[in-house]
Amino acid sequence: MTIAGRTPTSSGFYVSEEVPIHAENPVPTPSSPAPDILRCAYMELVVTDLAASREFYVDVLGLTVTEEDDEAIYLRTIEEFIHHNLVLRKGPVAAVAAFSYRVRTPEDLDKAVAFYTELGCRVQRREDGFVKGIGDSVRVEDPLGFPYEFFHAVEHVERLAWRYDLHSPGAIMRLDHFNQVTPDVPKAVRHYQDLGFRVTEDIQDSDGVVYAAWMRRKPTVHDTATTGGDGPRMHHVAFATHEKHNILAICDKLGALRRSDAIERGPGRHGVSNAFYLYLRDPDGHRVEIYTQDYYTGDPDNPVITWDVHDNQRRDWWGNPVVPSWYTEASPVLDLDGNPQPVVARTDASEMAVTIGADGFSYTRKDDTEEMPEYKQGEYKLGYQL
Amino acid sequence: MTIAGRTPTSSGFYVSEEVPIHAENPVPTPSSPAPDILRCAYMELVVTDLAASREFYVDVLGLTVTEEDDEAIYLRTIEEFIHHNLVLRKGPVAAVAAFSYRVRTPEDLDKAVAFYTELGCRVQRREDGFVKGIGDSVRVEDPLGFPYEFFHAVEHVERLAWRYDLHSPGAIMRLDHFNQVTPDVPKAVRHYQDLGFRVTEDIQDSDGVVYAAWMRRKPTVHDTATTGGDGPRMHHVAFATHEKHNILAICDKLGALRRSDAIERGPGRHGVSNAFYLYLRDPDGHRVEIYTQDYYTGDPDNPVITWDVHDNQRRDWWGNPVVPSWYTEASPVLDLDGNPQPVVARTDASEMAVTIGADGFSYTRKDDTEEMPEYKQGEYKLGYQL
Amino acid sequence: MTIAGRTPTSSGFYVSEEVPIHAENPVPTPSSPAPDILRCAYMELVVTDLAASREFYVDVLGLTVTEEDDEAIYLRTIEEFIHHNLVLRKGPVAAVAAFSYRVRTPEDLDKAVAFYTELGCRVQRREDGFVKGIGDSVRVEDPLGFPYEFFHAVEHVERLAWRYDLHSPGAIMRLDHFNQVTPDVPKAVRHYQDLGFRVTEDIQDSDGVVYAAWMRRKPTVHDTATTGGDGPRMHHVAFATHEKHNILAICDKLGALRRSDAIERGPGRHGVSNAFYLYLRDPDGHRVEIYTQDYYTGDPDNPVITWDVHDNQRRDWWGNPVVPSWYTEASPVLDLDGNPQPVVARTDASEMAVTIGADGFSYTRKDDTEEMPEYKQGEYKLGYQL
């Protein structure tokens, strides 16, 4: 359902019931049932300098080391009780080795094998897991080219939520979500709906072009999202804090460490998700979001929110423009042999081109015939300044 | 599993796997499957002065009126998209008419009817609902004497999360949970486990007496809790804010309105749930909690946390004592004819008596042989002061 | 004392004792003593559409109306006990009619008259004040062309700090400071030192060019600042909140009202002053800063902080670049007849040109030989993007 002819809510976006997404060129829907995914659980990142990455994730961001050796560091957030939410593994090329989800039961791994086998995907299963702390696991190259992992068995560790003596001003509480870059967003959404994800929000234009979509298993706005662009690539991994000042504290600390150039975009308030956000780049350029205060989405009829791509409050509710690198840069993802997946170019319109490029346009008030104030134009029109 | 002989975590509480609770005198487990409950959805409160209650919930707390007439006011929180989270209905005696839960599908109502019918409970079903905005509904007098409601069909309304122009400094985002007073906590927990609830935390002593337990459907610490005491009665209904300063703002506003005597306990930090809290009393004495920042509990093996009843940080992490009224006062609940349910006395030990009473004791450090500092004793020993 | 050859603190800036500033072309120092200024007290703004301005300052920002009529609106902040901190007066051209300071005693007005008379400035005195709520007042066209006012007698009004029922999420507590654009910063600073101001911070390059300076009477970082540029013009007027989330709430509300294009720059953390900030533009384009949490400067030997103009954390501690309009746009100021003062061009180097222009450069780490990460360059080099 495109936004053409529809009436927006008083906040400027559109609301509808979720329906199966139409894709021109869909991945087939398997007859095998999907595994029951609980939540995004951890990402395995390949980093080129383990010491530099440790400094970033442990000394700057304050993640807790569960375990480490010369090859890998296992990190968790303060509220976590499973072994880790992030694995940093030393390797030759900065990339993502796994988007890992926890499933409800051990039997869901059999379902995962059948589901992806039916789709003709490459599937590996290891009873003692691909990484420390995790038991029986299934890894696949999914139909969109992403390395997805599923597991249930996991080592429990102490939940440090009450250990306020260990909290820093920018304390990170939970892993929140992944974000994947893929050329054909409707195709990806349709496939992830087959895998059991529910759509919560998306960005479209009045012709029905879909620029991005957000999908959840746990009842937040997302466990993963798909961003239209050349892919498969990893756009970002996101962690949650309790309050907004925790995110500001991370910025302040980066300034104090003279590492403010790790800040790529924000802090700001998202339109999509209504969360407060910040985007950082780690020493390899992997993008990390710090995020807080989206909303409950767990009812089956949770309204799907659609944003007009030309609404300049969709990605930043305060109308601050997205920096170009945020649209164009992303991390390679690996196949099951550890080689980077080839990237396919997006053919649909690019969100950057239609909004801030020379021919793009964005509005603050939908039917406003006035242009942006002169003092804002330099921010929105690339090449306009000076 | 009692705490005797176990080793606490570094935070002072105990962790275990959830197991079915043993009750001396259990409610039978029905063979009919339980309805699939999504979350606590709304409470119907009977109030004696509708105008006074409206002033409290709308003008002071800032809840949004979805609909109102001379008999009832339907209120919702900022992030809600269903018709209401609270119904205030005019009546002769302040009481609770319904603890209402939303279920996943319309068919879950048939399951609810079968489940409670098998238990010999009184059951009513109305296709057009017992209140406005809600469709087909089942109300029961549950085996513990509480008026429980289940529904799926509901009118959607606008989610106001993005309408920051309408937010107050103490903006309330969601309904979070209920809390029920009942004499036999293990009996209640066992029954609610049969209904599909999962235990997240409880308070015990080393003899295995259970003083209170927290249970969830949505992946927060609870959708409802049972507090040991004379019951069935309603202990409180709780709403969530985004940040701690929102809760402080409610206190500040009550001061400005010279209504600070509505504050019964807090603000403070809970041990149980790790949330920041405040307890208010409405014009009829109904207790309302404002609450923020508990933790994710959605994994099936989420560790159950057990607190020692003598740990004086269990109910307030800062060691501030619980005021006596919080233990002793609660609201009547109604049967399906609208008459108050008779109250049965608790026979197990009372949490107040074993902790702050003349013979009770509480510790800050488990193996500390020193007494509380003299300046704290007056707070802990009732009758000690002056 | 320029920064060449000096050693920075561990935070990257330089510290020195305050000394009288050297100016090439100084305003003479009067032999008459300066009036004893307490603080910046209010600004009189000429606005072209009184209703539009009222909506911005009252409905959006939440300032309190002390008094209003068809020609003018008198507004105050929550903690203020004098009649107003801002006068909005209807007029044909958006401009500033007065930068008004409160002095310690009625006799300080005689000193003000003598001080400016000796300087050959145009001076007016009105026993019953130029605006409502203010008594005996002196207005001058100061040697730099700014309309300065001094007064002591003022009507007291109720301080609303305890009236939390009236506070909005973005509650504004105090008027904090003014900021003036002037071509010759050292000349201006030297003159304001003669008037009794103390320098707290400035921005220089290694050749000793001064780009901006901050000066105080009350013990905060400033009551006014001078920004190098074509002047005399008014750069901004700043108000203070208690906490950072109050400033974020103003952004969120502007988004909800679809007025986010009022946000020109920020929110962010200043290097200079260490305060958290936001810059807005009112309906006439007057710039308003919202500001919180600078530091105490009241000791006579308070260290002067000097920032290197090429330090990209000086104006935003997080390294977010300043938008061009912030450097170039400002409001006219009026002479005592109500006519805009002619503007004189700055001849020293422009801060924008030396930092973000084609030939400018900025660093995050002083001795870093690496360039900015590629993803930041588009933000720093105007015209670089795409």
Next chain:
Amino acid sequence: MTIAGRTPTSSGFYVSEEVPIHAENPVPTPSSPAPDILRCAYMELVVTDLAASREFYVDVLGLTVTEEDDEAIYLRTIEEFIHHNLVLRKGPVAAVAAFSYRVRTPEDLDKAVAFYTELGCRVQRREDGFVKGIGDSVRVEDPLGFPYEFFHAVEHVERLAWRYDLHSPGAIMRLDHFNQVTPDVPKAVRHYQDLGFRVTEDIQDSDGVVYAAWMRRKPTVHDTATTGGDGPRMHHVAFATHEKHNILAICDKLGALRRSDAIERGPGRHGVSNAFYLYLRDPDGHRVEIYTQDYYTGDPDNPVITWDVHDNQRRDWWGNPVVPSWYTEASPVLDLDGNPQPVVARTDASEMAVTIGADGFSYTRKDDTEEMPEYKQGEYKLGYQL
């Protein structure tokens, strides 16, 4: 001016112009001019276990060690640029050795000597100071028995405000004020007015009995306050944070360290000063307040606020009662030989007795004829509970 017959503001307190306080038995006013005091600068505390005190002030509260040896530790707050704000000195009896104020010029020390010599007080002067980091200093036994110190010369150290990498969640920014217990409050206030202090707030009853008063030099609510009671004793020393959540973080950390019994009162919102507060007790029982967000008082006609002693929102705006120890316990102060000063009993009515004692009363709404709600009575009437 007593409150009898006066009209309160809409917030419930009374406002008047400051006048010299009438004291029955005043300290004479010296003909020598008072030294020009800038601000409270540091307290010298005698502690019995230096390691235990270091753990409390450094490891728990996060103060910065400027210098230390086996006998003393010199601590400062994050924004401070002078050598220290607190000296912990090892000694046999926990007590206060100095309330130290910084004066504007070196010559103010001569004034201090003359001022106190004229009053017949014992005076000592040391050119190289009584403690490290401080130069020429004067110490006196003031007419009320308090060890007051004055100094100007001081070693500068780095202001760490920008060093966010060193900040903890409960970061303490500034020393804010002292609080002194003295039997005759009007006598004390009158004397400190002679020393140049200005009164900002006080607590009285309708007979004109003064229970406490707040006095400032820097433009906050106070540099010191006098609390009616047996004295001379030190009631507390107070430090300021930026935001309210910083204070809550200190409570949370104390809980995590199982040291919550260090919390004596709060956190809460003061009526007097409008600040958010927390009272701790250090390992020797010295009381420390953490405080934030009072208001600007620097204008000479700043309105004096008088609170009715029976207004139960005067000391806690939320109406939470003051714990008895807060009224009765305080630290000894030393004479210039290091011996504890003898304590003189208060003869005027005690604030505790007239408010929460058996015969006392407190109101939330002045003319309310109803009693406190039953659930609050146990908190207000000592001995009422159970």
